[in-house]
Amino acid sequence: MPDNLTKVNFQASINAIKSFLPDKLQNPLVGIVCGSGLSGLADEFKDKVIVPYEEIPGFAKSTVPGHRSAFAFGLLGSGTGVPVVAMLGRFHPYEGHSLSSVVYPIRVMARLGVKNVIITNASGSLNSAIPVGTIVVVQDHLALPNLTGMNPLLGPQTSQDLPRFLPLSDAYSPTLRRLAFLAAHRLQLDDSALAEGIYAWVSGPTYETPAEGRLLRQAGADVVGMSTVPEVLAAREEGLNVMVLSLVTNFVVIPDRYRSMKEEVKAELAGKKVELPVAQVVSHEEVLAVGKEKAGVLMKLVESIVESI
Numbered sequence: 001m002p003d004n005l006t007k008v009n010f011q012a013s014i015n016a017i018k019s020f021l022p023d024k025l026q027n028p029l030v031g032i033v034c035g036s037g038l039s040g041l042a043d044e045f046k047d048k049v050i051v052p053y054e055e056i057p058g059f060a061k062s063t064v065p066g067h068r069s070a071f072a073f074g075l076l077g078s079g080t081g082v083p084v085v086a087m088l089g090r091f092h093p094y095e096g097h098s099l100s101s102v103v104y105p106i107r108v109m110a111r112l113g114v115k116n117v118i119i120t121n122a123s124g125s126l127n128s129a130i131p132v133g134t135i136v137v138v139q140d141h142l143a144l145p146n147l148t149g150m151n152p153l154l155g156p157q158t159s160q161d162l163p164r165f166l167p168l169s170d171a172y173s174p175t176l177r178r179l180a181f182l183a184a185h186r187l188q189l190d191d192s193a194l195a196e197g198i199y200a201w202v203s204g205p206t207y208e209t210p211a212e213g214r215l216l217r218q219a220g221a222d223v224v225g226m227s228t229v230p231e232v233l234a235a236r237e238e239g240l241n242v243m244v245l246s247l248v249t250n251f252v253v254i255p256d257r258y259r260s261m262k263e264e265v266k267a268e269l270a271g272k273k274v275e276l277p278v279a280q281v282v283s284h285e286e287v288l289a290v291g292k293e294k295a296g297v298l299m300k301l302v303e304s305i306v307e308s309i
């Protein structure tokens, strides 16, 4: 896909999408991005219509296990329901997609009428007070790639109507974050089910070394993941209200201290029996398993938030 997207691309994408949709689904108000293992968030949509990305000009294909490659349109919530659209699968820069391809679906959703976007992801916890299974309502982000030149808003502007210099001090909507905690209360979720924190974006696809995890923690991040921030930037540029819900799927391994191999060998030479350390490692399978286990709670939460927007 070309990096400089034009209005023609948008129109072609939108025409293709709309050709699948009945009138009542043509203008969704809320967009939902499903993170790793979280495509089940669309299971409750009424009158659901699936639009595969491969049918939409300008769209890439998601290659990550646990990510489908389609939009789901439908009505969510009680009564007639709110028209919504969910991305069943997203694009990550580590798959080889350009940053403009990664955020293209967000820009398309904005042009379909979406005003509020709920972005979900799977993340690793850097904070011992935020255990696996917690849903973190993101307050702010820390994006080293953005600060060092990997920013989806770099380059010619998608439209002259959009701001050139985008402020990010208000990126995570207080209105939507409030609705998340009120929804958790309505659903009688345990107090520990929902936490707040700062999301660090890394490019991946490698998980962090212990030293990198420690750096991010010391810099103030609570969770770390490989997505979301480019989408947040594009959504804010498009004028959307943004909420991010991050499901903690694993702890980032950060030992209090390193075992010294030099000391181990000295001990061995002195006749002591030495066992080499076996590092704990994280896997994408673990990430998907927690996503599967918690998708139901996240789905109820998203539904309740959408009803109250």
Ligand SMILES: O=P(O)(O)O[C@@H]1C[C@H](O)[C@@H](CO)O1
Pocket: 034, 035, 036, 064, 090, 092, 120, 121, 122, 123, 204, 225, 226, 227, 228, 283, 284, 287
């Ligand atoms: O798309 P998300 O951010 O939910 O997926 C996370 C980050 C990586 O893509 C993957 C690593 O396990 O899960």
